[in-house]
Amino acid sequence: MGALEVRLRPVAEGDLAMLRRFVTEPGLIGLDWAGFRDAQAPARRFAVDGYLGVDDSRVIVEADGTAAGMMSWSVRGFGVSRYWEIGIALLPDWRGRGVGWRAQAMLCDYLFTHTPVERIQAFTHPENIAEQKSLEKAGFRLEGVLRAVEFLRGQWRDGWMYSRLRSDPYPPIV
Template identity: 75%
Template structure:
């Protein structure tokens, strides 16, 4: 699954950034199973058997004590629009709050990705604003939307 998102143009949607090292996922998995303190990836399964995509997290820092995680998701096309994504992101966020001391989990998305914006809100995230010219994609700099969920925010019911 991890290799597919690196090597199949268009599979990841708007986040396709060109071809990448197809062996990198196997090397990383052999190192720590993709479960590090700084970043990681988990397969999103449906009914305990079908791999629908992946969720990811990576650590960031605001100031001296402002450690946070940024999460992301990539679902295979046949699994999109079925309510899987918001649940996977909510579960990952709950997991990070339960097993780390971070106060903040954030997620970014594209202004044109209305489905992901709805998904993040359903997962308990709030829109914080526009991050101008934050991403180089398809030959130009583009804006992004930044969402966050704080440890003190109510968790969604799923």
Template identity: 70%
Template sequence: MGSDVTAVPAKDDLAVRLRPVGEADLEMFRRFCTEPGLIGLDWSGFRDPGSPARRFAADGWLGADDGRLIVQVEPDQAAAGFVSYLSGRYSGMASYWEIGIALLPAWRGRGIGWRAQALLCDYLFEHTPAQRIQAGTHPENVAEQRSLEKAGFQLEGVVRASEFRAGQWRDGYLYSRLRDDPSPWDRSGE
């Protein structure tokens, strides 16, 4: 399918595509490291603003076990945020990907997030043998729950005390999409 070149229609006559990180994107990554609240509920304190450039220099954020791709909005080629992927293994050959997304506030609520996450799943299923892709979210993040469901994910359950945030341990929701699950493109209606 080649998700890195595929544009998928979204609201407002915009289209969404994924592409590799470029040097111009590093400023956005620095902002996520240093601007409280920009990343929403996932803010976990200040981070080294130089780390994105070091990672980019090492492998362009395209590691074998983890990485990031830019969510680009067409036709203006704006970087709306990024999607991430991290490998995991339950046992033996049961490897999976854990994905995430961070959109800049101006791009939220416009149908971009679910499309970007669905494109990332298509990309990972096409280029790796993983059977499972999973994503976690916060119980209070209803918008992300809807986004994951539109992207073809199913709620598996509550993961108790899975995250330390804002001074306390908090539960999370775990979603998954399997290689054989129906494509969200067949039922999107948008």
């Protein structure tokens, strides 16, 4: 049994049902669930720019031709410098199968090819060992802990910051 074929593609109208699920189904996105959100927001955003904005975008992660989840990237800054922050949400059936790290590596390759940024960063929860391994396999390095950075499930929680620089070696995408 070979590796799954993973690719990124723009959001299509048929993907809106999955994006609505991410904002309305408790626990579907695991530790990142932050409560119910506007179920119509995905359709409104899609109508504006198809989720391909200048400072904030999303693409669909496909595995073997099936929508497995989505990835996002948003502009962040420090002083006058700008960089990307990425995120991923996979449906439960696709987790632990090598889809996430491949998609993260592909998105970095895309962003380094089509934008002039030097840095891409990603956050995860201290207990999300699978995501930590995925980021490392995709070429990210742990930078440190951000204390009490996120309010989630009634408490302030720490976050782990990872980054990948344009000059870092590209991981082999198998």
